[in-house]
Amino acid sequence: xxxxxxxxxxxxxxxSRRSIRIRCCTALGCQSAGALxxxxxxxxxxxxxxxxxxxxxxxxxxxxxxxxxxxMVDPDGVLYEHVRAADAPSIVAALDGGEAxxxxxxxxxxxxxxxxxxxxEHSGIIDPERIxxxxxxxxxxxxxxxxxxxTPADVIDVITRSGLRGRGGAGYPTGLxxxxxxxxxxxxxxxxxxxxxxxxxxxxxxxxxxxDPHKVLEGMAxxxxxxxxxxxxxxxxxEYPLAIQRLQKAIAQARRLGVLGAQIFDAGFTFRVDIRVxxxxxxxxxxxxxxxxxxxxxxxxRPRPPYPAESGLWxxxxxxxxxxxxxxxxPIIRHGAEWxxxxxxxxxKGTKVxxxxxxxxxxxxxxxxxxxxxxxxxxxMGGGVPDGHVKAVQTGGPSGGCIxxxxxxxxxxxxxxxxxxxxxxxxGMVVMDDATHMVDVAHFYMEFCKDESCGKCIPCRAxxxxxxxxxxxxRAGQATPADLEQLEQLCLMVKETSLCGLGxxxxxxVLSTLKYxxxxxxxxxxxxxxxxxxEP
Amino acid sequence: xxxRTFTINDQLVSGREGExxxxxxxxxxxxxxxxxxxxxxxxVGACRMCLVEIEGSRTLRPACVTQVVEGMVVxxxxxxxxxxxxxxxxxxxxxxxxxxxVCVANGHCELQNLAIAxxxxxxxxxxxxxxxxxxxxxxxxxxxxxxxxxxxxxxRVCDEVEGVHTWDIAGRGADARVITDMRQPWGESxxxxxxxxxxxxxxxxxxxxxxxxVSEMERDPTKIAFIVAARDQRx
Numbered sequence: 001x002x003x004x005x006x007x008x009x010x011x012x013x014x015x016s017r018r019s020i021r022i023r024c025c026t027a028l029g030c031q032s033a034g035a036l037x038x039x040x041x042x043x044x045x046x047x048x049x050x051x052x053x054x055x056x057x058x059x060x061x062x063x064x065x066x067x068x069x070x071x072m073v074d075p076d077g078v079l080y081e082h083v084r085a086a087d088a089p090s091i092v093a094a095l096d097g098g099e100a101x102x103x104x105x106x107x108x109x110x111x112x113x114x115x116x117x118x119x120x121e122h123s124g125i126i127d128p129e130r131i132x133x134x135x136x137x138x139x140x141x142x143x144x145x146x147x148x149x150x151t152p153a154d155v156i157d158v159i160t161r162s163g164l165r166g167r168g169g170a171g172y173p174t175g176l177x178x179x180x181x182x183x184x185x186x187x188x189x190x191x192x193x194x195x196x197x198x199x200x201x202x203x204x205x206x207x208x209x210x211x212d213p214h215k216v217l218e219g220m221a222x223x224x225x226x227x228x229x230x231x232x233x234x235x236x237x238x239e240y241p242l243a244i245q246r247l248q249k250a251i252a253q254a255r256r257l258g259v260l261g262a263q264i265f266d267a268g269f270t271f272r273v274d275i276r277v278x279x280x281x282x283x284x285x286x287x288x289x290x291x292x293x294x295x296x297x298x299x300x301x302r303p304r305p306p307y308p309a310e311s312g313l314w315x316x317x318x319x320x321x322x323x324x325x326x327x328x329x330x331p332i333i334r335h336g337a338e339w340x341x342x343x344x345x346x347x348x349k350g351t352k353v354x355x356x357x358x359x360x361x362x363x364x365x366x367x368x369x370x371x372x373x374x375x376x377x378x379x380x381m382g383g384g385v386p387d388g389h390v391k392a393v394q395t396g397g398p399s400g401g402c403i404x405x406x407x408x409x410x411x412x413x414x415x416x417x418x419x420x421x422x423x424x425x426x427x428g429m430v431v432m433d434d435a436t437h438m439v440d441v442a443h444f445y446m447e448f449c450k451d452e453s454c455g456k457c458i459p460c461r462a463x464x465x466x467x468x469x470x471x472x473x474x475r476a477g478q479a480t481p482a483d484l485e486q487l488e489q490l491c492l493m494v495k496e497t498s499l500c501g502l503g504x505x506x507x508x509x510v511l512s513t514l515k516y517x518x519x520x521x522x523x524x525x526x527x528x529x530x531x532x533x534x535e536p
Numbered sequence: 537x538x539x540r541t542f543t544i545n546d547q548l549v550s551g552r553e554g555e556x557x558x559x560x561x562x563x564x565x566x567x568x569x570x571x572x573x574x575x576x577x578x579x580v581g582a583c584r585m586c587l588v589e590i591e592g593s594r595t596l597r598p599a600c601v602t603q604v605v606e607g608m609v610v611x612x613x614x615x616x617x618x619x620x621x622x623x624x625x626x627x628x629x630x631x632x633x634x635x636x637x638v639c640v641a642n643g644h645c646e647l648q649n650l651a652i653a654x655x656x657x658x659x660x661x662x663x664x665x666x667x668x669x670x671x672x673x674x675x676x677x678x679x680x681x682x683x684x685x686x687x688x689x690x691x692r693v694c695d696e697v698e699g700v701h702t703w704d705i706a707g708r709g710a711d712a713r714v715i716t717d718m719r720q721p722w723g724e725s726x727x728x729x730x731x732x733x734x735x736x737x738x739x740x741x742x743x744x745x746x747x748x749x750v751s752e753m754e755r756d757p758t759k760i761a762f763i764v765a766a767r768d769q770r771x
Contacts, residue, residue: 281708298705303581303601455686455705455712457582462627465710466661473662486660493623496596497584 001258001265003144006135009257013136018055020095021074022046025124026058027210028242029203030068034085038069041088049092057133060211062124064111065203066363071102072124079105111362114381116343118351119327120367123211128246131253134214140259142333146222147267155226156182159329161337163349168194168285168322169396169425170501171348171414177319180309181227184317189229191220191271192294192313192320195236195243196278196285199397200448202428204353205323207365209236209243212327213250217260217273219326222333224271227319232271235290237278247275282452286500287320289454300454301500322426324353344370348413352424358394358431359385368412375408378431388433392516396425398445398452399505401512402438421512423505438517439524443471445509453502460503463494467510474521478529484521488514542608557599557610558586568612569621569650572687573600574737575761577696583687585621585650588612596620622654630661631710632668633682634740640753641741647685648740666710673723676746677735679714684742686712690734693760702728714742736760 024030024039042056062070067081071091080091080102087102094100117123127133134140146155160175181189193216197205209216220232236244251273254260262270276294283289284299291313293299312318328350332340341349348370354377357363361383368377374393384390392402395412401422403410410416417424432441450464470487473479491507491514498504514521538553544566551560556579561568572583581598588599591609599612611617628634628647636642668681688705691714695701702725706715716725735743736755744753 283708303598450709453709455707455709456580456688457584458624458627458685459584461686461709461712462631465664466627466630469662469664490623493620497587497620497624499581499584 003141003148003265006140006144009132010136010138013132019053019075020051020055022054022056022091023059023062023072023074023124024056025060025062025068025070026128027061027065027207028240029061029065030070031242033068035069037085038071038083038088041085042071042091045089045092048089049096051095054092054095057127058129059125060123060128061120061207061365063115063120063366064105064362064364067105070105070124072107077107079107081105109362110380111364111366111383114372114376115367116351116369117367118331118340118343119208119215119324119353120211120365121331122215123207126212128211128213129249131214131250131257131259134212138334139214139330140218142330143218143221143225143259144265146225146333147265147269152182152226152228155222155333158332158337159226162332162340163337163344164325164328164332164340165348165414166322167324167328167352167426169399169423171424174321174325177309177321178223178226180307181229181317181319184310186316188231188314188316189224189227190313190316190318191224191227191229191232192290192308192318193220193232193234193323193326194285194287194290194320195234195240195323196290197240197323197426198237198282198285198452199399199426199428200445201355201357201394201430202397202426203355204365204427206240206243207355208323208327208353209240210246213243213246214254215330216247216323216326217250217254219329220273221260221264221271222329223319223321223326225269227317229319230270230272232273233276233294233313234273235276235278235284235294237284238280244275244277251275281454282448283454283500283502286502288500290320291318300456301502303499324427345411345413347415352412352427354412354427354429356382356429356431358429359388359390359433359436360431361386370413371411373409373411374403377412377429378408382431385431385433388435390431391434391436392432392438392441394422394430394432394441394509395428396423396508397428398448399423399501399508400425400428401508402432402441402516403512404516421515422508438513438520439471439475442510442513443468443475446471446506449502449506453506457497457499457503459494459497460499460506463490463498463503464506466490467494467507471510474524477524477526479525480527480529481522481525484525540604540606542604542606542610544610545612551604553604555604557588557597557602557604560604561599561610561612566612568599569653570600571646571650571685571739572689574689574693574757576764577689577692577737577760580688580692583685584624587617587620589614589617618654621650622656625651625654625656626659626661628685629656629659630663632664632666632684635682638750639683639741640744640748640750641683642751644751644754645741646739664710671716671722672746673721674725674728674730674746675723676730677722677732677743678746679716679722679743680741681713682742683740684714685740686714687739688714689737689739690714690743693733693737697760697763698729698731698733700727700729700731703734733760733763 165171549564579600586599587596589611672678
């Protein structure tokens with residue numbers, strides 16, 4: 001495989017395209033709403049009318065998941081929402097002036113126009129099950145460029161200057177992490193992609209893999225070249241069967257074309273990727289637990305240092321990045337560090353993908369430049385709460401917090417979100433309206449953390465159970481002001497003493513709701529409660 | 537091996553390169569409470585009793601796995617640490633059924649000793665009173681999950697010193713339990729050599745000698761370190 005062959009595949013793919021393309025979303029959300037039978041009916045309908053200029057292709061996520069299944073017709077850019085299989089013939093007939101029975105969507109809605117797509121640039125456009133479709137969009141050219149025209153140090157320099165920070169939630173500078181792994185000594189090095197996305201309400205990583213798996217693989221290959229690794233693992237949770245299936249297909253196709261495997265692009269660079277499927281533990285998204293799980297041990301965290309960059313998989317230097325981080329790599333190489341650094345804010349560069357869920361008109365996936373305000377995201381793009389007002393926005397999953405409506409003008413970047421008591425997190429955004437009781441919200445997340453605590457360290461194992469119990473007592477109206485004070489004490493203790501990020505952040509939903517909605521807790525207190533009667 | 541000089545509780549102390557804060561502190565006669573740590577087996581930093589403050593460090597660090605650094609300033613006995621240690625012990629007492637008065641380890645129990653040392657005179661949290669099993673299927677020993685604090689000392693000693701790995705952990709969070717083999721009764725375990733090292737390692741009355749009654753369970757966990765040291769020197 002060399003560059004001319006890559007370009008040949010791209011040109012052949014583009015030349016074989018037909019002028020009218022009916023794109024049908026086949027990501028998991030739309031599939032569960034019947035997109036597969038819809039796609040089949042569309043294909044049948046296109047065959048029936050005997051027109052050679054129509055093709056039906058399955059694509060990844062188009063973003064507006066709440067209105068799925070979605071169908072987009074090119075080149076006119078007509079969007080159909082809530083499409084049923086029965087609507088298929090009318091959609092094809094509409095090409096000849098007929099009327100489609102499916103509701104029309106508005107591609108000019110701020111939900112679409114407010115986005116800046118870097119990570120999701122191919123999502124909903126290319127066919128995720130065909131490598132040719134990715135190559136036609138310029139895929140794997142960044143890898144070729146890196147292998148033939150850049151040294152590993154050059155690559156790390158570009159990533160460092162781009163200002164890219166880890167998209168898994170903590171925002172650690174990616175270039176710095178790569179440089180550390182590159183400098184560490186080991187017999188072998190590994191590159192790991194963390195696709196163990198487990199936050200309630202978050203589905204960015206799933207969608208990226210389902211819609212554009214090769215982009216993640218290309219990012220991993222570039223990272224492997226930069227740090228000197230020859231083996232990669234994608235750790236993906238078993239609850240994402242379609243993502244696993246598409247990733248398997250993508251790896252097989254990439255191997256067949258020689259863009260993964262031995263001697264990639266005849267550049268003396270070897271990189272193999274294997275998939276490791278998680279077995280349902282949220283804590284395995286924590287990097288040391290994830291590595292233990294890949295090694296076949298019980299998935300529980302260990303104290304850091306040593307960090308994975310120094311001693312990771314089987315004691316060797318290991319680079320761990322999130323799916324979205326890897327998906328940013330190829331565009332940065334293609335367009336340059338300056339281009340990427342020009343997007344976003346002073347300290348947070350580029351874009352961020354968010355999963356908008358909860359009480360919101362437009363549920364789905366959006367990608368916005370860093371620094372967009374919550375108001376823009378929730379009210380303009382998301383369309384706000386149907387029949388009501390935003391009360392709070394929960395960001396960052398169980399590790400994050402609730403940001404009240406009064407702070408909707410907070411720009412979304414790593415520092416600003418942290419300043420208001422939440423975290424950027426991986427990108428889940430759950431919108432809550434006036435009907436939501438914030439103590440219930442805290443209870444929900446605490447129950448999640450208690451169930452997902454691995455049990456290794458005492459503050460997290462016994463602390464989450466105790467915090468959940470105390471929230472139960474409060475909800476039952478049997479708690480005294482002293483109990484509330486004790487809950488706060490316990491929250492601080494668990495936050496400061498737990499071994500890993502799960503425990504350290506488990507109290508956040510309680511602390512942030514206490515900070516902004518304390519009155520709701522206090523209204524439930526009983527000043528005369530006889531606590532001795534409370535059964536645990 | 538290079539020496540390191542640093543400060544613990546305003547006292548200048550010396551340690552060796554690669555040594556942990558806990559080792560250096562003990563050598564210098566400074567007490568840091570521990571529960572999951574056991575001399576002779578790997579430290580896991582799980583119980584969080586040995587957390588210390590290090591000036592310039594954003595987070596509290598477990599002394600059992602943190603190596604000494606030249607010039608570091610460590611505090612092991614601040615108000616904040618004392619408060620957190622007490623909460624940890626209280627959480628343990630509330631988590632399972634630790635009834636000292638009827639326990640085989642009464643008077644010889646590390647959990648009880650820690651509670652006394654910390655000054656825990658009562659538990660401020662509600663007790664969970666979970667239903668826990670007692671397994672006395674083994675001919676010589678028994679395991680009472682009511683007393684288990686999940687320190688994993690039995691797991692580590694069985695794996696690292698006896699080399700058998702009969703013990704492990706199953707389940708997670710509050711449902712986690714130490715198990716023998718694939719969670720069959722201890723007496724039916726085919727790997728257990730009945731060496732009794734887990735019995736020596738257990739800090740509470742969870743693993744006990746059958747026939748022992750209240751307060752009779754005296755053990756000497758330093759034997760584990762002795763076995764390891766003896767073996768290391770022979771090899």
